[in-house]
Amino acid sequence: MTQITLENLAHSYLPNPSKDEDWALKPMNMVWEDGGAYALLGSSGCGKSTLLNIISGLLVPSKGRILFGDSDVTALPTLERNIAQVFQFPVVYDTMSVRENLAFPLKNRGLPLDQIASRVAEVAEMIGMAEILDRRARGLTADAKQKISLGRGMVRQDVNAILFDEPLTVIDPHMKWELRTQLKDLHRRFGHTMIYVTHDQTEALTFADQVVVMYDGQVVQAGTPQALFDAPEHTFVGYFIGSPGMNLLDAKIDGDAAHVAGTHVSLAKGYGPLKGHTQIGIRPEFMRLGTGDEGLPFKVNRIEDVGHHRIVRGQVDGANINVVVPESQPLPADANRVIPDPAHIHVYTDDWRVDPARQERAA
């Protein structure tokens, strides 16, 4: 087990990348702490799997270095990195029994037979396959096969990290929850570094201590689920985390005031002069509906009752805005305003969050 460091890492699938969009991964620096449970979150094609394959050594990065602890493993093949990886679609060795499948990585490493047997029994118990250990893997259902793949990923105790590449795609929803809980449990018990790739925020937020959000080949934010929710560093994080995502409104910022569609919105902090496309972002949870003159003019389109709260969907100056109203609060029938909570308004220029404190220091 070891800390994994990415140094100026970048990758392109093209032989001679020239343009910005030729890069599947844009240069990044990142440290994965030993024993951390990470979720790598992002939409399809943002470079999550590329990053994973670089860490496991299935891909050699075009630029930069990967360090395991202090040693450079950039050029080392998968074999010598001692990493476990579980793929999106089940990979089982058809002709082997479930038991042989689980024992395969251990056998290849030449472990003594009694250790293999006890380890396999343990993992089989964990994935709920102890009864069918002697069944042939061929002919099992897709989710049973995926459980075997997961089991093969977890069977080695001495791995540097376990990587999961959207491993629960083919699994039944209720089984998903169960397996995720087991993974989490496994993490607590053995403390392996785990990196879990997914495009499902619930999966990411329930599994990980640290969520790494990727967008367009770069890491836009890494932090605890709470940090991602409270202060999204990039509009994509705001949009991707939370349900519904963060509301964004074009605005002109002037000190501690924002002008949105001719209306004045006060901010909690003062901002210096800003360049580029400026927006304010407020989570639907931090807006409330109003009927007077206070707040932004709002036109309600639709109300969705999702159980413990209601989502009011509407528009402010042509932009779609969602407001979350808790079940306990009344819903004014003639609501024509939304009032954002100044403490939770963030300012973005060209999609990146502006931190007033840092702005001050820079100035």
Place this chain on the structure above:
Amino acid sequence: MDKPVNNRAWFLVMPVLALVAFSALLPLMTVVNYSLQDTFGGNQFFWAGLEWFEDVVHSDRIRAALGRQVLFSASILAIEIPLGIFIALNMPKKGVWASFCLVVMALPLLIPWNVVGTIWQVFGRVDIGLLGYTLTKLGISYNYVNDPIAAWITIIVMDVWHWTSLVALLCYAGLQSIPDAYYQAAKIDQASRWKVFRYIELPKMQGVLLIAVLLRFMDSFMIYTEPFVLTGGGPGNATTFLSIDLVKMAVGQFDLGPAAAFSLIYFLVILVISFVFYTLMTKEGEAL
């Protein structure tokens, strides 16, 4: 799901049955007819019962041909199947070279059989053939016209040259259908090259290998044209395989009765051996 039962559906397969009857069943019955009777021409037939069958079964000449046939099929299967797998494993997976290899590999398959025979007949001649002449100049005694061993080697090499491509292409297709994730998972599991072959590639090739073995067995067991063109069954009877012997008997000696009995037994032998191969390999596949 309930399937509707309608016996009138049989009418829909009638055209096929009629075609098969005319192309296969009726000719086969004619052979059966010949095999049970004797004739001296003039469309006069005498009942012979199982006499011809007994003759064929006890004939030393046919037994010897059968022995040669089995030896030949076994040899070419033992060479072509492993060699075909080996070539398929080493062919490039994609790119220009993959297309190039495919075309080159397919070439021998496109040459008519008697042309293949002629090519090797000329190639092996000691006076003008590139192979025969070179070997002789190198001091190696090689003459397929009068040396049975040289004749056998030439025929086997010719068949390997002609048909290994088929095995290789079938295996290649099988290999191409394996998703990358399997190889990646094997790397993660630290499997050796041999284990990748044994547990990923071989199981995935099993279906196409069965087809390859069956095709190569049936074809080689019925081989006629190439050895006929190359050696004509000689020297002596050294390369007289079953079909060459059968043609000699039927057309050369005009022994229609024994030839018909011979044909039927020949057909049954191929059928039985193919069945055995099929059963063994599907069973083996499950146990693999």
